[in-house]
Amino acid sequence: MASVIEVTSRTPRDRCCRVAGLLALLLFSIVGARAEDVSPPGDQQPVATPSGQKSGAAGVRGNTASSPAAEQHRLPPDSTTKQTLALPGRTLAFTATAGSIRLFNDKGEPQADIAYTAYQLDDDAEARARPVTFLFNGGPGAASAYLQFGDAGPWRLAINGDAAISSASPDLQPNAETWLDFTDLVFIDPVGTGYSRFVATGDDVRKRFFSVDGDVNSIALTIRRWLEKSNRLLSPKYIVGESYGGIRGPKIVRNLQTEQGVGVRGLILVSPMLDFREFSGSSILQYVWSLPTMAAVARETKGSVTAADMADVERYARGDFLVDLVKGEADAEATARLADKVAALTGIDQAVSRRLAGRFDVTEFRREFDRKNGRVTGRYDASISGFDPYPDSSYFHFNDPSGEPLTAPLTSAAVDLTTRKLNWRPDGSYELLSGAVERAWDFGRGLNPAESISQLRQILALDPKLKVLVVHGLFDLATPYFGSKILLDQLPAYATRERVKLVVYPGGHMFYSRDASRQAFRAEAAALMK
Template identity: 50%
Template structure:
């Protein structure tokens, strides 16, 4: 991969860290790919802390058509349906990952699906065997689950002469995915089911917009939204050269990463950092670099909080960017940290280079085993064999993404406000990890603190757990997320 980018562009271009694997004999590129197989199902069980769950796993392609009735795309969805007689009225949750360009395998096999592959922690390597185990923290006990792979990810694709790039953009993506949800509900006779949406990373940006689109156009109300490590407003992270806000929002996560070297860090452990970041730190940043006393003050405090050398921090003007921090925090050990969780490390491949260049220990470390696990699950467990590449992280989707026109950066806060205002029953959970440098939790705090109460301030909750961007790879944090999700669904 290329050298780590800024905090803003790292998130936007995460799919440049591409991983894919095709079954034996598959072609890398097929000019006219064969049709996807028919839907496949398999009855499975999973053991949780509360019960042994019997369920049906199903993979299918949801076809999309243009106004002329011609098929334009096939969107692959993977469903887990608990064996129950009241399935029509049971909650159903649609899950999306991010990127843009990521398939849903991260949430499926890492967080909430009935099977889980341990990954993303210290010691994860590309050669780890992709062994799936029962997920004791699956959400299947209180909701059926549907994992959606947008066009260009997983096995989903445009068909015929349709250009896949037509689906790669902020607006077209929401339009497509809301259609998939509405159509799947109708096809599977689930229109009477309470509907929930969960999204990770860019998927967390998606879900408020999808919910609003479903309300306004598709005639589907959404009962709850769960955004995991999201960016809700890209403008907050923009303008690091002149705006103090990106530095304010990043500092608590930098401090958490430094403190986590001694043990787990909860949000309560960061109260002093949040107070400093939004108080004296912000005030000194506003004074600018020409105020030597302000620079001295903030450099000394930032060095203390981050564990970095004070003189080094002062050379940066007290403004420590995430890739510099991830390299410097463990540099004395010859290691670099992950931007997704700074305390998951790998050896620096170019320790003498002035320019930081390394593969991300979390994302790249998990890429191969997670891709192998997904391909094996579809082919061997479900019998859904596809003679084409499985795109876990599709760089062409990410590079081709259309972020919109005009001068404003994209945001989903307006859609969230509108959805909450229209439906007083809608509840929202925004979840972050303390040591995530890519989407720091303070960004979401800034956004959510500006929302009106809409009758009940408890309808929107921000939760922060030990861990990084994929904090659910940690057993305790995954269990805590399960508990908070149960509360949202009313399933405690």
């Protein structure tokens, strides 16, 4: 919904000042300034500073005029429209708002405009009692279109099978599995994604937003600001984050609990990355985490497979495989033993597995799995394959056949919905997945790479009623499900199975592209919120 102006006047010192103030106010009304050009008292909230520094006061009071340079980059006023969605067995009437929230630093200077798309069911009697869910993707550098148009939003774009190609029609259709039946939805695009943008210049501003803590603080503040201006502070609140959203999610809930004064009922993490420390570099756990997914891809070629079918591989990965890995390549017998077992589980040639000592990183597996046919598997969904553009090269020269084809249809669908159906027309380009943001990101250095398990422990300990749902795709090599399973198993006893639940669906990173997986995920989310 559009912001409502509050005009406050400072106490005049004499009658002349009163007259001057009234004349100025009259002139302002005649000119007809837009509501979004003046921020109401308390509307200017500081963006938190990098890790280790305090964010400043709770808010900046009074109006602060934006600079001319900032106004050149301002997003248009919020657009609110009434929508009706005809679905099997029901019709949903709802209000859609496409707009933005401006963030300020602790000096009251504008920093960034964060774009969002909100859908609220038209039921005034239940508005405050209805849950409201905030959703964002990851990257970093990804807009929320993946979750909005692939899974939970009112309209959906098919992103599987023949529809998952660049030239596919971007025509959105009513989404029978929308979550709008049981929760209002707010999709957030962090700065640098979607239409969200900086309004301040300078490297220091970008460094602050493009960091783990600065990003978390900006999204948490956006959530609080939306709740305030939409009169939804009393509603049950839920957070959904996908992929790098696994780093964001627990940290944002912690920030909301302790910095913003906003409680959260539940956290849903979709294909999350929870800890960069154990899935990169020299850590041998990266091979443990990914082995069940690689084996599942091999079994999928012979018939449908579920997470329950992978119990034997999980036992081997936790047990003998890990033991032989720890022995190292200096132990020739252990190395040959695990290499032969990995070859048997994945279907990769035994000679290749022995040459690599049974230690396949994701890129090597993706190429070797079907190299004889000149094909490579997807990273987001390894059950999808495409042609290797350089099959004879000794180096890897391929991208992701399960991810890149989605860029064109999702981008076109997002722009068409925003500008035509929602009647919000920002200038500039829509950024679905920004490589520039990812390249500029500060993930942490030295002994402190990005992880969110610490915050997950803290938020569960702080609020005994908070529930967490972690969902994965079985064939996802970007964030393998077994990594999350191992990490969640390390949580203290207070994180019971009733409070922290892991579910693995057939599919990849965007497992919700499969109809059955999307329907099952919707049922899990509804059960959590009810």
